[in-house]
Amino acid sequence: MKELWAKFRTVFFSIQSKIAFYPSLFAVFGFLLAFVMIYAENRGVSAYLMENTPTLVVNNGDTALTILSACITGLISMMVFSFSMVMVLLNQASTNFSPRLLPGLISNKKHQVILGVYLATILYCIFIAISIQPDGEDYQVPGFSVLMGIIFTVICMGAFIYFIHTISQSIQINNILDGIYQTAKKRLNYLIEDPADTTGSFPDSKDWPEFYAEKSGYFQHLNLENLKAICDKKKINLHILPVKGVFVLKGIPLLKTSKKIDEEAFQEIRDSIVFSRGELVSRNYALAFKQITEIIVKAMSPGINDPGTAMNGIDYLTELWAMRMQKNDFSVHITNENNKIKIDVISFEELMYNVMASLRTYCKQDITIVQKLGLMFYYLQTQESIDPDFYKVIDKEAQTLLLDAYKEITNPIDQKILKGISEKLHLKIDP
Template sequence: MKALYTKFISFFNLLQSKIAFYPALFSTVGFGFALFMLYLEEIGISAFVIKQVPQLVINNADTAKTLLSFLTGGIISIMVFSFSMVMVLLNQASSNFSPRVLPGLISNRNHQYVLGLYLATILYNTFTLVGINPQESDKYQLPGFSVLIGIVLTVVCLGAFLYFIHSISQSIQVNNILDSIYQKAKMRLEFLLEKETEQIPDFPKTKNWKTIYSSQTGYFQNIAVPNLVDICKDADIKLKILPIQGLFVLKGVPILQVNESISTELSNKILSNFSFAKGEFVEDNYALAFKQITEIGIKAMSPGINDPGTAISTIDYLTELFALRLRKNDKTIITSDNEALIFVSTTNFKELLYQVMAAYRTYCKQDLSCIQKLFIMFKYLLLQEAHLPDYHHALRAEAKLLYDDAMETITNKTDLRRIEALFQGLPD
């Protein structure tokens, strides 16, 4: 049951990232609400409202049909325009920043809520329109209250459209995109830091352990940790998960090791707790945030864009994320009752820093403003407390590589003296 529940949660999270999820959900609610209002009309809700507030209820069938038709057509127009703006947003984000930021923009729930409200109102007005009988002479049989609700929903849609215009114009701004990625990664890192213990027990050597191979292909997104812990305790086994979270895993490659031989049934049970996806999400893998922010910075330094200011902004956000990463251990070992049960392979700090700096050294080594900002980042990080001394060693090594590349690329003597001073000013 736990495995099924975990899979359901993982599947639901994947659905939420789809742009059509909330619009489809709102559409269902709008259809159901229209049927509910038709039922209320049958029991005389309009007659009651007319007696209480007759000024608010339309009692002419032709007027009601014309009004609802006009409102529905108007909502369809602004909905088409809104969808067009979403496509323009995605196209610009892909061209100017990085295609990797698209999943985060698509999964923007506020935009989905607005589009869903449009669809729900269209369905509501349509089915209310169907319930109007133009041959009916008795004004109390006209669904006047339902028409009033349709007018109110249309006014709400107009307000939502104004909000949508404002939100979509804000979403395309690079600072907001960077801040969104940063906030997601920060939450993920803080969550992992809270779960870490001060004392990490030793994990046995896995050289002669049995290997289990992947039965699926996709990005290794997550694992159901409580389920795997229960399996390890019940079967008295230990596991080592081989791929790093976010890595693309092919079917048939080694995915985990077990300290003893297990049955095929148990192996399949263990594999059922691995979650794969066709995309990557910062909410599940903080290392993806470093990759996305780096790609935005490098794209900004391309000759076609040539925007050092954006590259400098990305370095600021990376500085904050690296400062958080300094506090995290490279090893992730899951324990139960002080016993190490599962070893989870993770991206170590040295490799993460190298991959980021390799890109910046390649594309920014000729730009003095970016080089200065990178040395300021190194100085700040070297002053922060690190979980392991090796982290500071890695920072100094990368600073030396940046210094060497900059000294070979830049020819201006004044600039070279400034770079020399920045490098020599790094803390020991």
């Protein structure tokens, strides 16, 4: 039972980010509700209401069909418009900011739920309309079901107003940046509080048997509880080799075990590792650094030339770096029977180099952005860190940025500002 639940969670994590996930669930609910209401009508619910509250029941078949047809037509129009707005949002985000933002925007549950409410109500009204017998007796008209269809349509109208509000907010870059930051912050806090970050000992896995990836895809997530159960069952230690978020190619080493295991056990472990063709910040905080960096780089491109957005992005990066300094560069989990699972993570040094390499290339000629980055490094120098070596990484990247900027910026006044930044950071510029 536990293994079945673990497989269900693995499948759920792989499909919940799809734009059709929640609309499909709501559509099924609307379809089933229609048949429940038809069954209730056959049991006489409308006849009972007709006797007690006749003002709430539509007792004319033609009127009921007219109302339901108007509801269906209006809801289809609203749904088409809403889908069009979502496509406009995705297109603008991809063009103006970064294509990497699309998986996060598509997985926005608010938009999915609203579209699902539309779809459920449309299906409900269609099947209720089919059940109407306009030439029959009054009790043969599903008056109560029609009333419910009207109520659901009114709810859809309220959802449409809310949708217009959220879509107008979602398309603003400040809200996009804040959404990325909040998601990454939540993930980082979870990892920082994870006891695995304080457990550093793990056996040397250099000579352990290797197992290879059977298909390509982004390493998005793993079912840790299932892996712990497998390790206890097989009495093994486990080393997951790829860093979460990287694209794993078919045939490269995927994991190592402390002793040889059979093919069935490997498949159990393999089924606990989720691969996908997309990436989500909620499962990989490092993606937030990439997305914000790409937004900054795009903002500094000649075609857009928006240093204000770049500065906002640097502010969010600064906060995320300060949080990342509280996390170890390793993750070792201990099972119930003291077996161990090591998960390789992207190091602080590698992550900062990847971010700053892009920012140096596109921002080194702008003194205002260099000043903002200098302020970021100064702030990070004053923050507590779980590893003293992180400060060396910060100083190294700051000095590299200032050296590149000093070579690119030739104005004497701006060079004086660069020297002031280096002195504040206790660094020496030696072009």
